[in-house]
Every structure is written in structure tokens, then in C-alpha cells.
Amino acid sequence: MADSQIVTRFAPSPTGYLHIGGGRTALFNWLFARGRGGKFLLRIEDTDRERSTPEATAAILQGLTWLGLDWDGEVVSQFDRAPRHAEVAHEMLTRGTAYKCFSTAAEIEAFREAEKARGVSYPVFLSPWRDADPITYPDAPYVIRMKAPRTGETLIDDKVQGTVTIQNATLDDMIVLRSDGTPTYMLAVVVDDHDMGVTHVIRGDDHLNNAARQQMVYDAMGWAVPVWAHIPLIHGPDGKKLSKRHGATGVHDYQAMGYPAAGMRNYLTRLGWAHGDAEIFTTDEAKKIFDLEGIGRSPARLDFKKLENVCGHHIAMMPDAALLQELQGYLAAAGRSALTEGQYDLLAKALYCVKDRAKTFPELIEKARFALTSRPIVPDEAAAKALDSVSRGILKSLTPRLQNVSWTKDALESILNDVAAENGIGFGKLAQPLRAALAGRSATPSVFDMMLVIGQDETIARLKEASA
């Protein structure tokens, strides 16, 4: 319904890659909108021309795409809307909710220095031009400042933080339009959010204080204030603000580490949000149960162990086709060589016996090593140990018996059990050298599954090679 449609947005600055915290903010906005038949918009806050780059914008879009967060309509460039921002600033002027200020940056700086020297810890610059008669205006560059209330308090009704009270006296008349005619962030966000019809602003709580000033702009223009929801930031495992020092901070890092996007979404959704005991859920389920009420108020730490666990569940429940496709995306993102056609086919055949044993794509590939590798099989240390002379003898005696047998699990099972019994050893004792011969590893899927996947000829060839 148009009258109550929810509109959210994600508004990153294109100054670098998509931060994992930004990814989560985007995810919350996306879940909230998508779960309620609303719209999720994307706006690039590129008004700072010095720091904005098209590469960064591309990286952010790529990050969102990988996370599976699709947006409605065209990506809005905040910079492109500068004329509209200036228009609103001038409208505030005519409404009398803003004024021209001719104080120079140097004057303001001097004021702040002087106040600090006097021991005033929080100098609020009060422009002398606030109530000046236009007749006294000099012919000089000016900024447009908002005429903010000097007394009283501003209440932010926040869905996550509750009601936050800000004393108006601590807020100065913020600049909405710079002397070069460009808008400041505080003006631009409000105008854009309003024009884009944003109903719910879900963003990091580093913006909580800004909300008070922005709310004043809404009031000054007579616009409806959106629903605020300021979510806590994500911290590193040590509880400190997540920074480069922690290693992976960009969502692309997580893709390159081989975490599936569905698992990332699940983990990130649960990081700082809860719905009873719900832990593992699909994205569709998340859309249904996600709400603002479940968002926590304290910063959450990244826990890679839990991330892995969650991802393991998702790899296990992902359809093979999707798994194969995303795995190839992982290989490309990680700079690893792509699968050959033959490897692809074998991996597709092997998936059923490896997908529920892996938590990440690199792990999946390692488990599927027996299918992806080709002779000669080079055993690692543990595998080499299993291939002692006695074991090689047993493998040698096994080879001819695999020649004329129907290649089914039942048949293989009975042969291997017979061989184990004939040699007076338990099945486990036979399985170890078999793993070593077949995969060159000591930890692998079931020996039967491996034999079934690579086929009779390849199995015999590998056994011959190992027992030679």
C-alpha cells in the first residue's frame, strides 16, 4: 500500500571498500524493507569530491551485490543533487529558518581558540549575523546557517536507543550551505531522505547526535521526521572498534576467505539482533522475522568461530547448483585458478559427500581434493605413514578383486569387509591406507563415496600407483 509503504536506504560514502559494519547496516535496511513489501534505496554520499572515487563506488556496489542485497531504482548520487540542496537552503532563508552568515572560517577558528584558552571546553559559535539587518550585509562570500533553537531540548525518538534528549544550547547554528554554494552533509542527507521518501533511517549510532541537528532541518522545512533507528557499531574480537588492525574489515575480505553469502547474511543478521532463540535461518525467514525491536543497544564483537559454524550450516543446506556457482565466485575472488570442466563435473558428483563437512569454500575444496586432484597422488605426511609396506601389500591384493565387480556401494562394502577380515584387521585399518591412496590425505569422505565418485578405473589406477 502506497500510503504506508516502508522505504529504507543505505547511504555510504565512496571513500573505500564496503566495510563489514556498513554491510550489516545495509543488510538491516534491506531486511526491514524487503520483509514488509517496502523499498530499499541506495544513495552514494559523494559530496566530498576530494575523497570520493568511482572505484570506491564500484567496490561498494560489488560488495552489496555479493551479499545479495539488491536495491530499488537507480543509485542516487548525492553530488548530482547539489542544486536541489542549494534550493532548499534558500527556501529556508525565505522561511526565516536560516540566515546568511559572513563570518569567515578564520574568524571562527580564532573564536574557538580564544574560548579554549579561556577554559571553555565546548565553544559554541554564535554567529553575529543571526539577527542582523540585511542592510548591513557586506558584499562578501557567506554561508547559510540554520537558525537553530537556542533554548529547550530536542527529543529523538529512536527505535533502538529509546528517547534521546539533546540540549539545544549545545548545538550551534550549523552551516547548511558552504560559501562556495555546495551543501553540507547535514543538509544533503535530510533533503535527499525527504525527496526519496525515506520513512525509516537505520544507520550506525555514530549518527545519533547528528539526528538532533537533522531533525531541526526537517522541522525548519515542515517535513515529516522519519523513524530513527541507530544501531551500535561492530567491534573486533578484542572489543575495540573494528579497524584494519583486526584484519578483515571489508566484505570482500569475507568473500575471499570463502564464506558463503547466505551464511554471512545469517551471521550478520544475528550480530546485534535477536528473535528469541532463532539462530540458523534462511534469508527468506530472516525477512519475515526481522524487526527493529530485536536490535540490541550495545556493540557486538565479531566471532569467527560462530561465523564458521553458521556458514557450515548454510553450505550443507545450499542446493548443489547454487553452491557450485558461488564456489566459482569464491575462486575468482580469492585469485585461485578456476575449475576445469572435468573438475567441475567431478566436484558436482562429489558434492553430496563433502558439502556437510565443510564450513568454508576452501575447506570444501580440501575435502573434495580426492575428486579434484589427478594422478600422481602425492600423500601428505599422515597419509604417507598409513601407506606402510604391510598396507601396500593389502592394497595390492585388493586391486585385482576390484576388476570384476559391479561398482556399487554394497558390492564394494562386501569386498572391503572381506579383505579386512582375511587380513585379520578391522575395517578402520583398511580404510586409512585406502584414503591415503585415493586422496593422499588421512581425513576424507567415506572411502566408498570416494570410490563411487572417481569411478572404477581411476580407483584401480590410484591403488596400483600407491601400492607399487
Added chain:
RNA sequence: GGCCCGUUCGUCUAUCGGUUAGGACAUCUGGUUUUCAACCAGGCAAGAGGGGUUCGACUCCCCUACGGGCUGCCA
């Protein structure tokens, strides 16, 4: 410095005045097993500290400590 926000097991969290404070990850023990993963059973483990309010506080209020954020003609 000022202002704002936060603080439940190691971690993510449930609890919305009365619970043996629950779940998940991690960890430990046992079981199952063809190695690994998984799985099953069980264990360890929490309300930052101090004051109030109340018959009763994890829950409401205040103070302190700690953590975070904001404090630009950056976003």
C-alpha cells in the same frame, strides 16, 4: 574537557519486577563412527561496582568504573 549512548556465561544473545537466569558458538567429558565433519548425552560458565525505589530487582532511578560515539564551510 563537554554532551550523547552502552555494560547478562569467553563470544552472540533471551528475559520486557517474582525464572533452578534460557538458547547458540566456543570449550570439556562420554557415546556413535570408517578418518574428518556431523550427530547424541552431559558438564563448566553470566547480570561491572556501589547506593536507592519496592513485599520482591538483571529488569526502574542515581553515582562510579569501563567501553563507544559526537563535538568541522568531512561524510
